[in-house]
Amino acid sequence: MDAEGIRELFAGIMSVRVRRMFGGHGIYDGGSMFALEFDGEIFLKADAESESRFIAAGSYPFVYVRGEKPFAMSCWRLPEAAFDDGGMLRGWAELAVAAARRRGAARPIRRPGSSPRSRPR
Template sequence: MDNIEIEEMFQALGPVTIRRMFGGKGVYHMGRIVAVEVSGEILLKADDVSAPEFEAAGARRWAYEGRKDKPVSMPYWSIPDDAFDDPDIMARWARLAYEAAVRAEK
């Protein structure tokens, strides 16, 4: 996914900064990471407060294979399908990701 497409996805939040990281990209808003791009997929930040909403919407949590082939779950979730066709729905998920990023700092 190119940077312009990523910026458009997060336009409801305002300006985002995109930085290369770990073979993918980090998406930042106001200095806080709100999403990562891994293998062409954007994954939104979530936490104990917002993860149940992502799960209820059919999103899946990102995990990678760690040591001894054990999956390591990360605090990032796929974007619910209906958000891709509706900027208002995407805005809601982007705001939830930003709120999780703010809570993570505390």
């Protein structure tokens, strides 16, 4: 799925910004990445509060392999039925945007010029 296809998918519910990354696309609502597209599939951000809904819907997480080791990200596949049901797509997208915002709120604020690896002395 290309960037225009992603924008068309979400057009009825929100305006999204699409950015190439991971060999796919990051999908943003404002400054929050709430979804990603990889190999034609859409994966939505989930967290401890929302992950059980994805599991109940029969979804699965985005997994990539680095070296020989698989890593699961906190993004779960958009349930197939949501591609044809705007109301269902809206519900899943809102769930993902909320998870992305909670994750963003939990991150510490970095001062300009500071390194994420620097430690106070």
